[in-house]
Amino acid sequence: MSLYDYYEKIYALEAQGKKIIRLTAADPDWRPSSVALDALVNSIKAGKDKYASALGIPVLRKKIAAMHGCSEENVIVFPGSKMAVFATLFVKCKSGDNVVTFAPYWGAYSLMCKKLGLEFKQVDLTAKSNFEINWSEVEKAIDFKTKVFILNSPCNPTGIAFREEDEYKLIQLCKSKGVLVLCDDAYRDLSFDERKDRKLEEGIVIAQTWSKTFGMTGWRLGYVVSDEATVREFAFFNQLTISNVPVFLQEAALAALEEKEEVSKIARGVCKERLVIASEVLKGVLEFAVPNSSFYVYGKLPGKMNGTDFAYKLLEEGVAIVPGEEFGGEKFKNYVRISLCFGKEPLRNALEVVARLVRELS
Amino acid sequence: MSLYDYYEKIYALEAQGKKIIRLTAADPDWRPSSVALDALVNSIKAGKDKYASALGIPVLRKKIAAMHGCSEENVIVFPGSKMAVFATLFVKCKSGDNVVTFAPYWGAYSLMCKKLGLEFKQVDLTAKSNFEINWSEVEKAIDFKTKVFILNSPCNPTGIAFREEDEYKLIQLCKSKGVLVLCDDAYRDLSFDERKDRKLEEGIVIAQTWSKTFGMTGWRLGYVVSDEATVREFAFFNQLTISNVPVFLQEAALAALEEKEEVSKIARGVCKERLVIASEVLKGVLEFAVPNSSFYVYGKLPGKMNGTDFAYKLLEEGVAIVPGEEFGGEKFKNYVRISLCFGKEPLRNALEVVARLVRELS
Numbered sequence: 001m002s003l004y005d006y007y008e009k010i011y012a013l014e015a016q017g018k019k020i021i022r023l024t025a026a027d028p029d030w031r032p033s034s035v036a037l038d039a040l041v042n043s044i045k046a047g048k049d050k051y052a053s054a055l056g057i058p059v060l061r062k063k064i065a066a067m068h069g070c071s072e073e074n075v076i077v078f079p080g081s082k083m084a085v086f087a088t089l090f091v092k093c094k095s096g097d098n099v100v101t102f103a104p105y106w107g108a109y110s111l112m113c114k115k116l117g118l119e120f121k122q123v124d125l126t127a128k129s130n131f132e133i134n135w136s137e138v139e140k141a142i143d144f145k146t147k148v149f150i151l152n153s154p155c156n157p158t159g160i161a162f163r164e165e166d167e168y169k170l171i172q173l174c175k176s177k178g179v180l181v182l183c184d185d186a187y188r189d190l191s192f193d194e195r196k197d198r199k200l201e202e203g204i205v206i207a208q209t210w211s212k213t214f215g216m217t218g219w220r221l222g223y224v225v226s227d228e229a230t231v232r233e234f235a236f237f238n239q240l241t242i243s244n245v246p247v248f249l250q251e252a253a254l255a256a257l258e259e260k261e262e263v264s265k266i267a268r269g270v271c272k273e274r275l276v277i278a279s280e281v282l283k284g285v286l287e288f289a290v291p292n293s294s295f296y297v298y299g300k301l302p303g304k305m306n307g308t309d310f311a312y313k314l315l316e317e318g319v320a321i322v323p324g325e326e327f328g329g330e331k332f333k334n335y336v337r338i339s340l341c342f343g344k345e346p347l348r349n350a351l352e353v354v355a356r357l358v359r360e361l362s
Numbered sequence: 363m364s365l366y367d368y369y370e371k372i373y374a375l376e377a378q379g380k381k382i383i384r385l386t387a388a389d390p391d392w393r394p395s396s397v398a399l400d401a402l403v404n405s406i407k408a409g410k411d412k413y414a415s416a417l418g419i420p421v422l423r424k425k426i427a428a429m430h431g432c433s434e435e436n437v438i439v440f441p442g443s444k445m446a447v448f449a450t451l452f453v454k455c456k457s458g459d460n461v462v463t464f465a466p467y468w469g470a471y472s473l474m475c476k477k478l479g480l481e482f483k484q485v486d487l488t489a490k491s492n493f494e495i496n497w498s499e500v501e502k503a504i505d506f507k508t509k510v511f512i513l514n515s516p517c518n519p520t521g522i523a524f525r526e527e528d529e530y531k532l533i534q535l536c537k538s539k540g541v542l543v544l545c546d547d548a549y550r551d552l553s554f555d556e557r558k559d560r561k562l563e564e565g566i567v568i569a570q571t572w573s574k575t576f577g578m579t580g581w582r583l584g585y586v587v588s589d590e591a592t593v594r595e596f597a598f599f600n601q602l603t604i605s606n607v608p609v610f611l612q613e614a615a616l617a618a619l620e621e622k623e624e625v626s627k628i629a630r631g632v633c634k635e636r637l638v639i640a641s642e643v644l645k646g647v648l649e650f651a652v653p654n655s656s657f658y659v660y661g662k663l664p665g666k667m668n669g670t671d672f673a674y675k676l677l678e679e680g681v682a683i684v685p686g687e688e689f690g691g692e693k694f695k696n697y698v699r700i701s702l703c704f705g706k707e708p709l710r711n712a713l714e715v716v717a718r719l720v721r722e723l724s
Contacts, residue, residue, distance in 0.1 A: 049578065220604055
């Protein structure tokens with residue numbers, strides 16, 4: 001548990017009174033809109049706090065269905081998209097099956113697979129090749145025990161959205177092999193090419209969240225769009241676990257969705273500004289593909305510099321980042337992930353500390 | 363899925379404009395206190411809505427620890443006690459293990475076991491013997507593959523709290539056999555003998571909820587108290603699924619706990635009044651043990667009258683109840699569960715409809 005130790009070190013330094021700029025967060029620093037907050041307060045005051053449908057409230061499901069070009073029966077509200085990923089693996093795979101995704105990847109995927117007795121297979125992409133898909137490796141990774149391919153685009157940690165034609169090609173490839181594609185679209189609305197909501201098609205599960213775009217990480221709100229039979233399986237999963245997402249949170253979620261276009265636009269603007277700063281400061285310092293979305297930079301340190309060692313040294317300088325191997329293991333031990341969820345000036349200063357330390361250690 | 367069909371029938375009748383008195387609910391009809399509601403609103407306004415600890419907020423964990431005579435490290439906040447039951451089975455058992463409980467039991471237990479590939483074993487108790495524990499059957503049911511014994515006292519559906527000395531005996535017996543006792547204490551504060559909070563001891567997991575006593579069913583708030591290692595396993599489970607319970611809900615939960623004594627007392631008073639009515643009206647109609655807690659009556663119909671058939675016939679008279687086999691299968695096919703979450707006068711009228719129909723069909 002190296003990351004755990006690392007966070008303990010952060011807490012220990014902070015307890016000593018040291019100020020640490022945390023470029024570790026997957027937590028946007030913007031607030032939910034007042035419309036969503038008011039909707040929550042009104043809903044709770046109206047007593048919308050009893051047991052409710054495991055599927056979600058009809059008005060919210062209808063709204064989501066319209067966004068994804070499907071029917072209400074294709075939609076279920078979940079307590080966060082992480083839960084949706086877990087539920088997909090739990091419901092669709094059995095012990096001994098395998099799950100494939102591109103690396104680097106969000107570490108939760110492999111931890112879930114391990115806990116569920118599933119083999120986790122990664123198709124490695126590199127900063128050098130701009131994290132482009134290696135198609136022959138995809139073909140090689142998928143076998144008769146592959147049940148799910150997780151497509152996280154834009155990707156945490158790279159901040160890269162795959163080209164839409166590549167996503168299409170991947171979905172068709174998986175479909176031809178009978179492999180379900182789990183589209184973890186948490187960052188989709190922060191993609192700078194302003195992608196529309198993904199339309200539901202056969203053979204996919206769309207997992208979405210209010211956490212990133214709307215800055216509602218701690219609300220635990222997400223949803224899944226898939227075929228009706230899968231949605232019924234998920235409803236049964238909810239019945240056995242969380243019962244239902246609180247109705248007063250769903251009503252706030254609905255209010256937030258009404259503002260999705262404006263909120264996404266503002267959030268993308270903030271992300272772009274920060275990525276311009278990061279690209280300026282980190283150019284020639286790390287090897288990275290300039291992100292086309294969201295708020296991460298994932299780059300390779302020069303030479304054989306180790307990401308974990310570097311992260312510890314950087315901590316002594318008052319800046320925290322995440323060692324790259326958290327997102328793909330050994331092969332990514334020379335990488336680091338830098339999150340940009342921070343105001344412009346302190347962000348620039350912190351990134352300059354990163355750049356200086358890399359140069360000093362090179 | 364007979365219960366599913368039954369609920370569909372209720373919806374269909376209601377859609378036709380028919381008024382159905384639902385004596386099916388596990389959902390108390392009282393509201394959360396204004397103190398809890400205000401705490402929620404203040405917390406959300408203060409921006410307590412970002413990612414947070416998978417264990418829960420320290421101030422709430424400390425409060426809960428004090429109640430159960432243990433340390434903060436023994437406590438984790440969960441999105442409902444149902445999730446806590448699921449997590450216990452998920453974390454503590456592997457495919458092929460078995461789980462034992464008394465029947466009648468809350469149907470979710472057997473469904474969870476089935477979904478997790480666990481054998482579910484029931485020790486049958488009967489209304490005739492006042493749902494007293496059959497100790498030789500307990501001894502017989504526990505074998506080397508038994509990992510968890512679920513003790514639900516007071517019990518849904520019987521409304522019976524086992525004697526504290528019997529609970530003690532069961533826990534000791536399980537401990538001697540290396541079997542973990544999962545104490546699902548959802549209804550404990552509605553026990554008329556005013557039980558104190560269960561003290562943590564070795565070999566048990568205490569699952570508790572704000573749903574029943576505080577009338578906060580739809581909030582999805584609960585907690586678990588157990589040994590530190592188990593709590594860490596649960597924290598990892600949360601990290602892989604819901605991440606954390608929203609902090610603004612935890613602050614409301616804390617405010618609710620501050621009023622626990624008064625709120626429990628009022629809730630018990632309401633339950634007692636309703637059980638007096640139910641006992642009067644149903645005496646000699648159903649064979650049942652007079653409940654010493656909460657808000658259910660679980661009784662056997664006369665002769666060979668089938669619970670499901672009866673429930674459908676009763677529906678035509680405008681009253682819904684739950685067929686007894688939902689709580690233990692075939693052996694309980696002549697039983698019904700009647701929930702008393704209803705105001706006194708409409709409750710009495712609805713129960714008189716039940717009594718009249720039983721007499722007519724006898």
